Amino acid sequence: MEQISKGLEDVNIKWTRLTSIDGEKGILKYGGYRVEDIISSGAQVEEIQYLFLYGELPNKKQLSDFQGKIQEGYSLPNYVVDAITNLPRESDSVALQMNAFAALAATKKFKWDKQTDRDVAATIIGNMAAITAAIYRHISGLKPLELEKSNSYARSFLKAAFGKEPSKAEVDAMNTALILYMDHEVPASTTAGLVVVSTLADIYTGIVGSLSALKGPLHGGAAEAAIAQFAQIGDPSKVQEWYNQNIATGKGRLMGFGHRVYKTYDPRAKIFKSIAVNLVKNNSEAEKMFKIAEKLEELGIANMSGKGIYPNTDYYSGIVYMSLGFPLKNNIYTALFALSRVTGWMAHFIEYVEEQHRLIRPRAVYVGPEERKFVPIDKR
Amino acid sequence: MEQISKGLEDVNIKWTRLTSIDGEKGILKYGGYRVEDIISSGAQVEEIQYLFLYGELPNKKQLSDFQGKIQEGYSLPNYVVDAITNLPRESDSVALQMNAFAALAATKKFKWDKQTDRDVAATIIGNMAAITAAIYRHISGLKPLELEKSNSYARSFLKAAFGKEPSKAEVDAMNTALILYMDHEVPASTTAGLVVVSTLADIYTGIVGSLSALKGPLHGGAAEAAIAQFAQIGDPSKVQEWYNQNIATGKGRLMGFGHRVYKTYDPRAKIFKSIAVNLVKNNSEAEKMFKIAEKLEELGIANMSGKGIYPNTDYYSGIVYMSLGFPLKNNIYTALFALSRVTGWMAHFIEYVEEQHRLIRPRAVYVGPEERKFVPIDKR
Numbered sequence: 156m157e158q159i160s161k162g163l164e165d166v167n168i169k170w171t172r173l174t175s176i177d178g179e180k181g182i183l184k185y186g187g188y189r190v191e192d193i194i195s196s197g198a199q200v201e202e203i204q205y206l207f208l209y210g211e212l213p214n215k216k217q218l219s220d221f222q223g224k225i226q227e228g229y230s231l232p233n234y235v236v237d238a239i240t241n242l243p244r245e246s247d248s249v250a251l252q253m254n255a256f257a258a259l260a261a262t263k264k265f266k267w268d269k270q271t272d273r274d275v276a277a278t279i280i281g282n283m284a285a286i287t288a289a290i291y292r293h294i295s296g297l298k299p300l301e302l303e304k305s306n307s308y309a310r311s312f313l314k315a316a317f318g319k320e321p322s323k324a325e326v327d328a329m330n331t332a333l334i335l336y337m338d339h340e341v342p343a344s345t346t347a348g349l350v351v352v353s354t355l356a357d358i359y360t361g362i363v364g365s366l367s368a369l370k371g372p373l374h375g376g377a378a379e380a381a382i383a384q385f386a387q388i389g390d391p392s393k394v395q396e397w398y399n400q401n402i403a404t405g406k407g408r409l410m411g412f413g414h415r416v417y418k419t420y421d422p423r424a425k426i427f428k429s430i431a432v433n434l435v436k437n438n439s440e441a442e443k444m445f446k447i448a449e450k451l452e453e454l455g456i457a458n459m460s461g462k463g464i465y466p467n468t469d470y471y472s473g474i475v476y477m478s479l480g481f482p483l484k485n486n487i488y489t490a491l492f493a494l495s496r497v498t499g500w501m502a503h504f505i506e507y508v509e510e511q512h513r514l515i516r517p518r519a520v521y522v523g524p525e526e527r528k529f530v531p532i533d534k535r
Numbered sequence: 536m537e538q539i540s541k542g543l544e545d546v547n548i549k550w551t552r553l554t555s556i557d558g559e560k561g562i563l564k565y566g567g568y569r570v571e572d573i574i575s576s577g578a579q580v581e582e583i584q585y586l587f588l589y590g591e592l593p594n595k596k597q598l599s600d601f602q603g604k605i606q607e608g609y610s611l612p613n614y615v616v617d618a619i620t621n622l623p624r625e626s627d628s629v630a631l632q633m634n635a636f637a638a639l640a641a642t643k644k645f646k647w648d649k650q651t652d653r654d655v656a657a658t659i660i661g662n663m664a665a666i667t668a669a670i671y672r673h674i675s676g677l678k679p680l681e682l683e684k685s686n687s688y689a690r691s692f693l694k695a696a697f698g699k700e701p702s703k704a705e706v707d708a709m710n711t712a713l714i715l716y717m718d719h720e721v722p723a724s725t726t727a728g729l730v731v732v733s734t735l736a737d738i739y740t741g742i743v744g745s746l747s748a749l750k751g752p753l754h755g756g757a758a759e760a761a762i763a764q765f766a767q768i769g770d771p772s773k774v775q776e777w778y779n780q781n782i783a784t785g786k787g788r789l790m791g792f793g794h795r796v797y798k799t800y801d802p803r804a805k806i807f808k809s810i811a812v813n814l815v816k817n818n819s820e821a822e823k824m825f826k827i828a829e830k831l832e833e834l835g836i837a838n839m840s841g842k843g844i845y846p847n848t849d850y851y852s853g854i855v856y857m858s859l860g861f862p863l864k865n866n867i868y869t870a871l872f873a874l875s876r877v878t879g880w881m882a883h884f885i886e887y888v889e890e891q892h893r894l895i896r897p898r899a900v901y902v903g904p905e906e907r908k909f910v911p912i913d914k915r
Contacts, residue, residue, distance in 0.1 A: 159547045162733070162893035166546055167539045172903030187904035196909045210903075214915045234622055238634065241617050242641050250641035253743055254618065257637050260750070261622050261630035341899045343734050347744050350727040353542070354751020363633055364727050367744035370640070371734020373894050415896050503899075513542035514753050516795050519721045519883075523552030523590075524567035529576045535594045 157520045164415075168346060169511055173207060173502050174338045178416040183423065185338065186210060193334060194426055200333040200495075201225065201308050204280055207338065207502040208273045222306065224274055228281020229302035229311070231289070234258055239286070240293050248290050248490035249370040255286040256363045265357035267508045275358060276501040284308060287494045288315040294485040309333060312494070317480055325479055328430050332475055335423045335468060336492050338499025340416075344369040345503050352504045353515040365500045366493055375489040375496075381411030382473030382483055385447040394450040403458070411470030412455050418463035427471035434478040441478040448474060537900045544795075548726060549891055553587060553882050554718045558796040563803065565718065566590060573714060574806055580713040580875075581605065581688050584660055587718065587882040588653045602686065604654055608661020609682035609691070611669070614638055619666070620673050628670050628870035629750040633743050635666040640739035647735065647888045655738060656881040664688060667874045668695040674865040689713060692874070697860055705859055708810050712855055715803045715848060716872050718879025720796075724749040725883050732884045733895040745880045746873055755869040755876075761791030762853030762863055765827040774830040782835075789835050791850030798843035807851035814858040821858040828854060 160166050175184045183190045186206050193203060205213040205221050213221060238258040239251050259282070265275065281302075289299035302315040309329040313321040321329070341349070348365035352358070369375035388397045401407040414421060435442040452466055459465075476488050540546050555564045563570045566586050573583060585593040585601050593601060618638040619631050639662070645655065661682075669679035682695040689710040693701040701709070721729070728745035732738070749755035768777045781787040794801060815822040832846055839845075856868050 156550065157547055159550060159891075161891070163543075163546070163548065163895050163897035164893075166543070166897045167537055167900050168543065168897040169899050170536065170539060170902045171899040172901075174899075175901040175903065184906065187907035188909045189906070192909040196911050198909070198911070202912060212910070212912070212915060215912060218912065237621050238618065241621060242614055242638055246641035250637050250740065253637035253740070254634055254641065257630055257633035257743070258622055260747075261626035261634065341897055343730050343895050346895060346897055347727050347730040347747075350723050350730060351744075351747040351751065354723050354748050354754040354756075356747060356751035356754075360630070360633070360747045360750050363637070364731075364744050364747035367640075367727075367731040367736060367740045367747070368734050370740050371731065371736035374734040374736075376734075415894070511539075511541070513544075514795070515543050515723050515726060517543035517546045517548040517721055517726055519549050519551040519554075520547050521552075521555040522550045523555065526564065526569070527567035529568045529572040529578070530592070531576050531578070532582060532592070532595060532598065535592060 156522060159520060168341055168349065169503070169507055171340065171503065171506060172210060173499065173506070174340045176340055176416050178418050181417060181419040181422050190335065190422055191426065194331055198334065199307065200330050203334050203337060204498045207498050208276055208505070221277055222308070224277035225281040225308060226304045228278035229285050229304065231282060231285050232262070234262070235286070236289055236299055239289050240299070244294050244296060246294065246485065247370065248294060248485045248487045249366055249375065249493060251290045251293070252286060252490055252493055253363050253366045256359050256366065260357060260359035260363060263357070263359055265359065267355065269509055272358070272505050272509065276505065279358065279362070279501065280498055283494055283497045284312040285315070287490055288312055290490060291316045291481065291487060294487065313479070324434060328434050328475055329479060331426065331430055332472060332491070333495045335426060336472070336495035338496065338502065341503065343371070343374045344496065345500055348500050348504060349507055350515045352508055353513065355508070358501060358504060361504050362497060362500060369489060369493055369496065370486070375492050376486065377411060377467070377469035378473045378476070378492060379483065379486060379488045381469050382444055382477065382488070384410045385444040385451070386483060388447050388451070390443070391446040391450055394447055394454065398451065398454045409451070409455050409459070412459065412466055413464040414467045417465065417467065420465045421467045423468035424466040424470050427468065427475055431471045431474045431478065434475060438478045441474050444474050444477060536902060539900060543726070548721055548729065549883070549887055551720065551883065551886060552590060553879065553886070554720045556720055556796050558798050561797060561799040561802050570715065570802055571806065574711055578714065579687065580710050583714050583717060584878045587878050588656055588885070601657055602688070604657035605661040605688060606684045608658035609665050609684065611662060611665050612642070614642070615666070616669055616679055619669050620679070624674050624676060626674065626865065627750065628674060628865045628867045629746055629755065629873060631670045631673070632666060632870055632873055633746045636739050636743045636746065640737060640743060643737070643739055645737035645739065649889055652738070652885050652889065656885065659738065659742070659881065660878055663874055663877045664692045665695070667870055668692055670870060671696045671861065671867060674867065693859070704814060708814050708855055708859060711806065711810055712852060712871070713875045715806060716852070716875035718876065718882065721883065723751070723754045724876065725880055728880050728884060729887055730895045732888055733893065735888070738881060738884060741884050742877060742880060749869060749873055749876065750866070755872050756866065757791060757847070757849035758853045758856070758872060759863065759866055759868045761849050762824055762857065762868070764790045765824045765831070766863060768827050768831070770823070771826040771830055774827055774834065778831065778834045783838070789831070789839070792835050792839065792846055793844040794847045797845065797847065800845045801847045803848035804846040804850050807848065807855055811851045811854045811858065814855060818858045821854050824854050824857060
């Protein structure tokens with residue numbers, strides 16, 4: 156049989172100027188800037204969204220113009236809000252994002268064009284905040300609120316989600332989470348969206364493709380799976396016993412550990428942990444999860460780091476989301492991942508369509524029956 | 536720079552027992568059966584759907600049981616119908632299919648399981664007929680009708696779409712179109728869905744991923760683009776002049792001609808043409824389109840067959856759909872393509888998840904700036 160590139164491992168699907176990963180050393184850079192430096196310098200998420208779309212950090216005037224375009228996206232057509240609120244409150248949050256973007260894809264005129272792609276992308280960043288806040292409120296039994304235009308995307312989002320002014324610590328944590336999940340080269344979600352836009356489908360439809368892949372438990376579902384595992388353990392005193400029964404025996408997988416690319420500590424996991432350690436103090440449930448996570452991490456590292464298996468970005472992010480007030484239900488943590496990642500998806504789409512476009516059409520190796528003669532049903 | 540597999544050309548993403556294509560000789564086989572034999576033997580589309588899911592043709596009892604499972608899918612939850620009818624009547628038909636399947640993905644519990652995957656797939660084949668009929672009626676300003684259970688999927692679909700009994704010739708044409716578009720190995724739509732289900736996302740979400748890619752003008756949009764081109768020419772007497780001005784000059788592309796895999800006449804195009812030639816007699820607009828298409832085909836073949844460029848399956852299919860009464864608007868012809876292809880998508884998903892699963896995660900080659908020091912905005 157001809158060779159199959161299983162999982163497309165080590166197949167290069169495109170080039171990029173966006174994100175570079177050194178999996179051996181645990182270094183992640185956006186456009187040449189280390190994520191640690193970006194976070195420690197107190198950058199706003201809008202600066203990094205701008206970096207992804209334009210290749211350079213903005214000055215104050217550029218940032219303010221860019222924020223204006225994002226804010227244009229805060230108002231959604233009624234039928235987009237309806238596409239969310241008409242579905243049952245038990246719905247999966249990422250599927251609701253898929254509905255909202257499919258509704259936009261159904262109606263918006265869009266043509267790939269270097270002159271306008273980035274403006275549309277900025278507005279979509281605004282749409283995504285409004286959509287995700289509406290989804291959180293819908294699954295919580297609340298009516299969606301319009302987003303308030305402010306000089307902080309993170310603040311506007313949190314305020315519209317919870318209907319109250321967030322603290323500075325909460326805004327900072329949300330801002331950091333939005334930066335950390337913004338891009339990670341070409342995982343399944345980005346790849347799915349690239350396949351979609353390679354057919355010259357519109358940008359909204361590309362996002363639907365990416366959201367579809369993010370929804371899977373092996374991809375975007377990991378943050379939720381990690382914290383669900385902490386919740387299942389239930390108490391820090393039970394970590395060792397749980398580990399012995401479930402992981403040491405080889406029966407289960409340690410969720411939030413291990414990564415196809417990183418063979419050392421994921422730099423994003425370190426930052427999420429450093430935010431969580433303070434933020435959990437206001438939320439006793441999240442604090443318990445954090446204590447469980449820390450103990451479990453010790454055991455995991457002691458036993459698995461020799462094989463290059465370490466905590467990944469999803470290990471502590473769910474605890475941060477829980478501390479902010481988002482409940483562990485309806486896959487909402489994955490939707491918060493998507494809220495951030497939509498910028499990376501669009502930046503990859505733009506690179507691909509504008510500069511390296513080719514229809515994506517791999518092959519399959521046929522291993523089925525040789526030629527057979529068709530026998531009509533009366534003679535079968 | 537490391538090598539990039541542009542468009543994943545000649546990269547094998549999986550093995551398959553479903554479809555084999557000999558692009559040089561123009562032979563297409565489903566599970567070893569040539570499409571020409573399948574059509575000339577008068578097979579029902581349900582037999583071929585069964586072949587895709589189970590690997591063998593059904594006997595009468597198996598076919599009848601399978602039809603029963605399909606028919607279970609004819610009733611849709613109200614919120615799925617609402618997900619269609621709440622959107623503007625001007626909506627893109629494939630985006631409406633995306634909405635309907637995203638609504639199912641939001642609410643249905645699904646776990647990949649060899650014992651149940653094929654039953655769910657059969658029900659989805661039924662769902663898809665109900666969804667697509669509802670979409671046609673919605674964009675036509677009509678209220679959706681429930682599908683009648685009958686011993687012909689093609690008939691039940693046409694009756695629910697148009698609200699009247701179709702003729703035998705119409706049922707046969709629809710049945711044939713459903714068979715011809717059922718699968719074509721791993722084009723962009725199948726690939727996008729495979730990326731999605733490689734994350735173990737549910738089957739409904741995989742279909743949303745596939746629909747997203749099908750929506751693009753370089754893929755599923757081609758049937759509509761071909762007939763739109765005939766409509767633009769407007770009259771058989773204008774073909775030569777239009778060809779000289781638009782194609783001979785190299786200004787435009789001849790839509791419905793050329794294929795990444797076929798280097799000779801697409802066997803499906805021959806069959807679509809043979810149906811169209813009779814079916815257009817009842818529809819003067821379609822008849823005009825057919826005359827234009829035939830003339831244009833002669834010119835195209837005379838000038839391009841030397842380069843291996845021939846009519847593909849999309850060249851005549853739009854004329855068949857128009858003859859059946861579907862209007863050239865809202866991308867409905869692409870939605871009819873999806874109605875058929877959903878079976879191929881699901882059969883590929885099942886092969887992949889059950890027997891050859893691996894998360895799809897290619898790489899990108901970084902060509903951006905070297906490491907840069909982050910400068911805070913106040914100093915930019």
